[in-house]
Every structure is written in structure tokens, then in C-alpha cells.
Amino acid sequence: MTVFDRDLKEITAIINSLYGNSISSENCALNNLTVITKEPFLDERALAYTEAVEKNSSFREALSKIPCKGICSDCNDCCIKKYCNSFILKKRKDSEKSLQMVDLFCGAGGLSLGFSQEGFTTALANDIEPCCVDTYAHNHPETPRDHIVLGDIRKVTDHLEGLIKDKSIDIVVGGPPCQGFSMANRQRLIDDPRNHLYKSYVDIVNRIKPKFFVMENVKGMLSVADQVKEDFRNIGYSVECHVLNAKDFGVPQNRERLIYIGNRLHIDNEQIFNEIFNQSENIKKHVLADAIYGLRPLQASRLKNSTESGSDTSGYIIESDNVKESNEYIKLINQGNQYPLVFNHKARYNNDRDIEIYGRMYQGDKSDDPKIADIMPYKRRNGIFKDKYFKLEENKVSKTITAHMKFDCNMYIHPTQARGLTPREAARIQSYPDDYFFRGPYTKTYMQIGNSVPPLLGRALAKVIKKYI
Known part of the structure; x- marks a missing residue:
């Protein structure tokens, strides 16, 4: 399925x-197609929409349902704004004077979303996963799609000057994998051939x-922190x-990450970290129940290989929010906005045995x-697989959301329903706003969410750093 097919x-x-089966209006989006096809750019999206009106009856009928005022009176209230060239x-245009950011190994965009919420704009991003680039481009419409580079980091290093052009970059963020850091005692981290991704990150900086860079990584990389610091000091930072820990910044999840902050402005980075830690003391802590509040109850899917379809009982990839309930945490991650839709709230398939286990x-x-x-299928190896099944506790912070959820959610059982967490529930726990739509194959939405830096953590970092830029 192409990007445009998915759009439609x-x-x-x-x-x-x-809008359901509402009667078509004379003053509808179909009759004002120029609003959403203002200019043929962004992979010729406008041309694709225009052709689809002629060839795709379901798309044409859908456009005839939405009143014109729904897409041209106020872009921020438009239900299809992220697909609209006008928006x-x-x-x-609004982001031209923003602080400029480069996001390497961007994933689904959690870290840079936090920075965007504090006034930064992504000038360039890169990831090797097609679904991550698709999700990033959809949710960061201010960044031209050809500046969200799909492929190995070398595609950025080989064309960096052309991609950046005359832009002055304020900060580089990202989390390069370092497969060879366990060899640190025998070989310099930056010289280990397995760490070419890390080396590319340093090279791009x-x-x-x-002015600044922020690099995040696993806690285990702390063992080579002195090497990393030396590598960046050698280039003037x-x-x-x-x-x-994300839980200290309002995220209802126990998630520790190693954060490096560097600058070439002769600013004391420890002072910056002190401000970040002080900020965390005034942030209200949240628990799992806060994150999953207001999402309608679902049952596990009973139909195998049905990841792209949905049902009333197991949920849909896109559906109207008929619950419309909120709380302090949801208002925080949504920045006070209310959204009429629910994305990615769909329960996965489970067999009879797992559903029975979940229920007991x-x-x-x-x-x-x-x-x-x-x-229990693993009872002979309980000592090894003690956490193979785990039922989450609603009055505590969640365990760390991981990419393993793409395989199964047995370690992330809903606290009150006999099923695993949906991608939307996992995204809520990661502090993504409700209008952040994860595109791509269903199981890979779990991977995108599990590999993310929580936006609330990114927002906390950005809030302090931007004062010094």
C-alpha cells in the first residue's frame, strides 16, 4: 500500500x-477541493487526491459528507488537517522563525515532539524504518517530506550540506544504537566498526x-560515558x-534513559541538568490509571490475521471518540486540546488459553x-519466564513499554480487561497526545511506540535548553 493509498x-x-451517513451538502469539501489541493507538492499529494475523486467512489462520497466550513474556517479544528496542503x-510558514532541530535515528518522533511542543521545528530527520518515517512525516507536517530521510544514516552524511542548505541548526537530538559499547575496555567506542551509527552522529554534530546536542541511550551505556564525553570534547563541545527516569517528569511509566547534553556556548551542562532535576520536583506524578482513562472497554480480537480490520468489540484503527472523558494527565499530554477521534485503539488477537490466563x-x-x-505454558521454566505474563497495576506507574509488544502483550495485560494493551494505551503511557497517529502495519505500531522517548521527557529537556539558545 502506497502512502497515498493509505492517505485515502x-x-x-x-x-x-x-459524519456517518450524513446527507451530502452543496457546500461540502468535494466542491471545494482546491482547499486541500492548494499546490502540487509533498510527493504530489494534491494530484493524487484530485485523481482519487474521479476514480475512488468511497473517497468521493466521504468528501461529500464533510461541510466546507469543517476544513477551511479554522485549520486547527479540521478533522483531516494533517492530510491537507493548506494546513x-x-x-x-509559521515554523520558519522557530528554533531549528535535526533529529537523527528519529523513530516515531517522540523526542522531537517534546521539543516541537516547546517551539522547535525539525529541519531534518532520519530513520531506517519505513513505518517510522511515515509516522514521523504525518505527525510533523511542518517538515518537508524530502527532509525526513528514509535509510541508513549515510544517506544523511553523504548529502548533509544539501539537506541543511543555509539553515542555522540550534540543536541535534537522537539516540544512535551502539552495538559495540561492551568492548569499551579493549577498543575506543568511536573506532569500533560496529558503532558506525554512533560515529555518524558525532560526525554530523x-x-x-x-549550539546544543542531546543524545539519549540505554542506561548500560553509562559504562562508556567517559569515552563519549571525550569524543565530543574533541570536536569542541x-x-x-x-x-x-521518565516517571519523574509526569510520565506514568518506570523508564530510565541515559541523557547526554552538550553545547559549544561555554555553558555549564551540570547547571542545565540541575534545572531539569529541579523542574521534575514540581511536576505531578501519574499512574497507569491516569493514562488509560476514558478509552472505551474492548475485548481481545477472536479472528486471526485481522490486524488491518476492526470490530465494535475489539476496536478500530480509527474511530469516533464517543466516551469524551478526560483528566489532568490527558489534558497535559494533549496540551489542553480535545480530539473527536481515537486512533490505534484496537485490541490484538488472543487465543482461548491466553484469554483464560488474563481473566484469572x-x-x-x-x-x-x-x-x-x-x-501456564511455561510452568517448567517459571524461574526464567517469571514475567512472561504480567498483569499491570492501575494504581502504580507502568513497567517500561518496550518494542517486544510487537510479538505479544502477555507482559502488558490490561489491569481490568482480559486482553493486552492496545497501541493507543501504550502511546498514552508513553505520553503521546491522542492525535498522534501511528501509521504502518499494526504490530509495528507497538514497535514504534516501544522504542520511543516519551514526549513529556523531551518537553522537560527542551523547556530548560531553549532558555540558553
């Missing part, structure tokens, strides 16, 4: 979810020379690092619980 499918689902042009377990129960001993 999603636009149709969004409109049908909101995209406006976003790009050196060539762009931003002072740098410090600390382990931050109490919150906090693990695989070794006696209530499931008779049907």
Missing part, C-alpha cells in the same frame, strides 16, 4: 467515523556545529550525562501465580 483510506475512515503550508490473574500477578499453574 484514512481520510475516508476519519470522515465516516465523524501543511500554514504550519511550514561536528559538521553542523549546532562540553558535555555531561545523567540517567533520567489479579493485578500484579506474574507467570508463577498458582491461579494459572494448571494452564
Whole structure:
């Protein structure tokens, strides 16, 4: 399925979810197609929409349902604004004077979203996963799609000057994988051939020379922190690092990440970290129940290989928000906005055995619980797979959301329903706003969410750093 095919499918689902079988209006989006096809740019999206009106009856019927005022009176209230050239042009114009950011190994865009919420704009991003680039481009419309580079980081290093052009970059962010850091005692981190991704990150920082950089990584990389600091000092940056836990910044999840902050402005990075830690003391802490509040109850899907379809009982990829309930945490991640749709709230397939296990377990129960001993498939290896099944506790922070969820959600059982978490529930726990739509194959939405830096953590970093730029 091409990007445009997915666009048409999603636009149709969004409109049908909101407008149902409403009667077509003479003053509808179909009769004002120039509004959403203002200029043929962004991979010729406008041309694709125009052709689809002639060839795709479901798309044409959907456009005839939405009143014209719904897409041209106020872009911020438009239900299909992220697909609309008019809105995209406006976003790009508004962001021209923003602080400029480069996001390497961007994933789905959680870290840079936090920075965007504090006034930064992504001038260039890169990731090797097609679904991540698709998600990033959809949710960061202010960044031209040809500046969200799909492929190996070398595609950025080889064409860096052309991609940046005359822009002055304020900050580079990202988390390069470092496969060889365990060899640190025998070989310099930057010289280990397995760490070419890390080396490319350092090289790009050196060539762009931003005022700041933020690099995040696993806590285990702390063992080579001195090497990392030396590598950046060799290119003119002072740098410090600390382990931050997302739960201290309002995220309802126990998630530790190693954060490096460096700058070439002769600013004390420890002072910046002190401000970040002080900020966390005034941030209200949240629990799992805060994150999953207001999402309608679902049942596990009973139909195999049905990841692209949905049902009333197991949920849909796109549906209208008929619950419309909120709380302090949801208002925080949504920045006070209310959205009429729910994205990615769809339960995955589970077999009879797993559903029975989920139903018997109490919150906090693990695989070794006696209530499931008779049907536990890994009971001979309980010492190894003690957490193979785990029922989350709603009054505590969640365990760390990981990319393993793409395989199964047995370690992330809903606290009150006999099923695993949906991608939207996982995204809420990661502090993504409700209008952040994860594109791509269903199971890969879990991977995108699990590999993310929580936007609230990114927002906390950006809030302090931008004062010094």
C-alpha cells in the first residue's frame, strides 16, 4: 500500500467515523477541493487526491459528507488537517522563525515532539524504518517530506550540506544504537566498526556545529560515558550525562534513559541538568490509571490475521471518540486540546488459553501465580519466564513499554480487561497526545511506540535548553 493509498483510506475512515451517513451538502469539501489541493507538492499529494475523486467512489462520497466550513474556517479544528496542503503550508510558514532541530535515528518522533511542543521545528530527520518515517512525516507536517530521510544514516552524511542548505541548526537530538559499547575496555567506542551509527552522529554534530546536542541511550551505556564525553570534547563541545527516569517528569511509566547534553556556548551542562532535576520536583506524578482513562472497554480480537480490520468489540484503527472523558494527565499530554477521534485503539488477537490466563490473574500477578499453574505454558521454566505474563497495576506507574509488544502483550495485560494493551494505551503511557497517529502495519505500531522517548521527557529537556539558545 502506497502512502497515498493509505492517505485515502484514512481520510475516508476519519470522515465516516465523524459524519456517518450524513446527507451530502452543496457546500461540502468535494466542491471545494482546491482547499486541500492548494499546490502540487509533498510527493504530489494534491494530484493524487484530485485523481482519487474521479476514480475512488468511497473517497468521493466521504468528501461529500464533510461541510466546507469543517476544513477551511479554522485549520486547527479540521478533522483531516494533517492530510491537507493548506494546513501543511500554514504550519511550514509559521515554523520558519522557530528554533531549528535535526533529529537523527528519529523513530516515531517522540523526542522531537517534546521539543516541537516547546517551539522547535525539525529541519531534518532520519530513520531506517519505513513505518517510522511515515509516522514521523504525518505527525510533523511542518517538515518537508524530502527532509525526513528514509535509510541508513549515510544517506544523511553523504548529502548533509544539501539537506541543511543555509539553515542555522540550534540543536541535534537522537539516540544512535551502539552495538559495540561492551568492548569499551579493549577498543575506543568511536573506532569500533560496529558503532558506525554512533560515529555518524558525532560526525554530523561536528559538521553542523549546532549550539546544543542531546543524545539519549540505554542506561548500560553509562559504562562508556567517559569515552563519549571525550569524543565530543574533541570536536569542541562540553558535555555531561545523567540517567533520567521518565516517571519523574509526569510520565506514568518506570523508564530510565541515559541523557547526554552538550553545547559549544561555554555553558555549564551540570547547571542545565540541575534545572531539569529541579523542574521534575514540581511536576505531578501519574499512574497507569491516569493514562488509560476514558478509552472505551474492548475485548481481545477472536479472528486471526485481522490486524488491518476492526470490530465494535475489539476496536478500530480509527474511530469516533464517543466516551469524551478526560483528566489532568490527558489534558497535559494533549496540551489542553480535545480530539473527536481515537486512533490505534484496537485490541490484538488472543487465543482461548491466553484469554483464560488474563481473566484469572489479579493485578500484579506474574507467570508463577498458582491461579494459572494448571494452564501456564511455561510452568517448567517459571524461574526464567517469571514475567512472561504480567498483569499491570492501575494504581502504580507502568513497567517500561518496550518494542517486544510487537510479538505479544502477555507482559502488558490490561489491569481490568482480559486482553493486552492496545497501541493507543501504550502511546498514552508513553505520553503521546491522542492525535498522534501511528501509521504502518499494526504490530509495528507497538514497535514504534516501544522504542520511543516519551514526549513529556523531551518537553522537560527542551523547556530548560531553549532558555540558553
